[in-house]
Amino acid sequence: MEYFVYGRDAARGFELKVALNEEHWTFMDGYADQLIARGPTLTEDRERTTGSLHIVDLPDEDAVRSFAYDEPYYRAGAFETVEIKRFNNRFPGRTMWDFTGSAPDRSRYLVLTRDESRRLTSPHLIMYGDLLDGEVQIGRAALVEAPSPTDAAALIEADHAEVHPWEFGGRR
Numbered sequence: 001m002e003y004f005v006y007g008r009d010a011a012r013g014f015e016l017k018v019a020l021n022e023e024h025w026t027f028m029d030g031y032a033d034q035l036i037a038r039g040p041t042l043t044e045d046r047e048r049t050t051g052s053l054h055i056v057d058l059p060d061e062d063a064v065r066s067f068a069y070d071e072p073y074y075r076a077g078a079f080e081t082v083e084i085k086r087f088n089n090r091f092p093g094r095t096m097w098d099f100t101g102s103a104p105d106r107s108r109y110l111v112l113t114r115d116e117s118r119r120l121t122s123p124h125l126i127m128y129g130d131l132l133d134g135e136v137q138i139g140r141a142a143l144v145e146a147p148s149p150t151d152a153a154a155l156i157e158a159d160h161a162e163v164h165p166w167e168f169g170g171r172r
Contacts, residue, residue, distance in 0.1 A: 007079035023072040037096040038168030088130035106145040113158035
């Protein structure tokens with residue numbers, strides 16, 4: 001099963017995460033084959049993190065809870081909250097690393113919405129899917145490239161969207 005795991009930074013989250021980056025990356029190395037997408041959400045100037053996103057394929061809820069709560073950032077208190085939702089990947093079998101587009105006039109964003117799912121097609125969609133609570137769709141999450149946050153929300157046809165600057169994650 002695929003899961004959407006999003007930790008939103010606590011007040012001192014950025015500083016804690018900088019100090020724990022190597023521990024975090026080493027932990028994530030153990031999940032390399034299960035990761036579908038990963039990366040930090042960022043402030044508007046893209047200088048500091050505001051959260052940490054992972055879409056991961058794990059066998060069950062116990063495994064995803066272990067993934068989320070044994071993670072070094074979480075254990076150190078870097079997150080104010082952690083959301084865990086089942087993720088219905090609308091690009092089955094695809095990961096963020098399969099995305100080949102990259103336009104110099106576009107930035108990357110995480111877009112969260114409660115809008116109903118529509119089939120979306122755009123060369124600027126990195127990944128998108130339904131967020132589920134049990135079998136009930138409660139929203140959508142999309143990783144996109146767009147010129148602005150407003151354009152990112154429009155790309156997934158969202159009336160009311162939460163848009164976060166985002167970038168591909170992993171070792172640097």
